[in-house]
Amino acid sequence: MKRKVSLVLLACLFIFMLAGCGGGANETGKTAGEEKIVIGTDASFPPFESMSPTGEPEGFDVDLIKAIAESQNINVEVKHTGWDPMMAGLEDGSVDAAIAGITITDDRKKTMEFTAPYFTAKQVILVKKDAPAVSTIADLKGKKIGVQSGTTGQFLVEDKLGKGYSGLKGYEEVAGAIEDMKNGRIDAVVADNAVVKKFTEQLKLDNVNIIEDKAAGQEQYGIAVKKGNKELLDKLNKGLTAVKENGKYDEIYSKYFGK
Numbered sequence: 540m541k542r543k544v545s546l547v548l549l550a551c552l553f554i555f556m557l558a559g560c561g562g563g564a565n566e567t568g569k570t571a572g573e574e575k576i577v578i579g580t581d582a583s584f585p586p587f588e589s590m591s592p593t594g595e596p597e598g599f600d601v602d603l604i605k606a607i608a609e610s611q612n613i614n615v616e617v618k619h620t621g622w623d624p625m626m627a628g629l630e631d632g633s634v635d636a637a638i639a640g641i642t643i644t645d646d647r648k649k650t651m652e653f654t655a656p657y658f659t660a661k662q663v664i665l666v667k668k669d670a671p672a673v674s675t676i677a678d679l680k681g682k683k684i685g686v687q688s689g690t691t692g693q694f695l696v697e698d699k700l701g702k703g704y705s706g707l708k709g710y711e712e713v714a715g716a717i718e719d720m721k722n723g724r725i726d727a728v729v730a731d732n733a734v735v736k737k738f739t740e741q742l743k744l745d746n747v748n749i750i751e752d753k754a755a756g757q758e759q760y761g762i763a764v765k766k767g768n769k770e771l772l773d774k775l776n777k778g779l780t781a782v783k784e785n786g787k788y789d790e791i792y793s794k795y796f797g798k
């Protein structure tokens with residue numbers, strides 16, 4: 540008897556859900572306001588994105604995209620995919636957009652769209668204090684250099700020391716490279732300035748130097764959008780302008796970087 544009742548209840552619930560989803564749907568199959576955008580990220584890049592103790596992506600980028608979405612009345616789900624799957628996801632459509640400290644480059648623009656820049660960054664060199672002094676990436680010739688694979692750190696090293704430079708070691712995450720440098724398996728790490736700084740603080744690395752290569756140019760982070768999704772790109776750009784104007788951007792900035 541009890542079983543029958545619960546079966547009937549289940550059936551009702553099912554019908555109710557079906558009806559609920561169908562009700563009020565427009566041609567695109569979505570009701571206004573319930574549109575959900577999947578934002579890919581690689582949550583291994585503090586303070587821009589890392590995993591919270593409860594397994595949610597958190598950080599500057601996460602707060603920023605949520606503020607932007609709120610200002611445009613869009614629902615977002617920020618999903619940790621990892622770097623390569625995120626980039627691939629922008630092409631195959633498994634993510635609608637991505638925020639991950641992604642540098643806007645001409646090459647990437649061929650396969651994805653970018654919003655206006657939201658952050659200025661630079662590649663820096665992390666070396667041990669007791670290592671021979673270096674001031675540029677070119678000075679690292681002959682040394683083992685760790686980078687996150689597929690990032691501008693890798694591209695810069697290849698640019699200065701040649702594609703296929705034998706001392707170049709690619710890692711899935713910046714943390715892996717730093718770990719290897721700590722253990723003496725590589726000599727240097729090239730990665731984004733704020734992230735290198737954050738990791739050195741988190742890991743309390745006090746016997747290291749962070750060096751700025753004067754010849755390395757500035758980079759601009761943008762939010763990447765699947766190519767052709769002009770509607771979403773416009774909304775994100777509008778939202779970015781809105782949060783810059785209403786003080787929300789500054790609030791998030793000082794939360795992660797101070798005044």
Ligand code: ARG
Nearest residue numbers: 581584639640641642690691
């Ligand atoms: N800014 C660099 C790039 O675009 C590195 C970004 C890495 N981001 C990350 N979440 N792991 O290539």
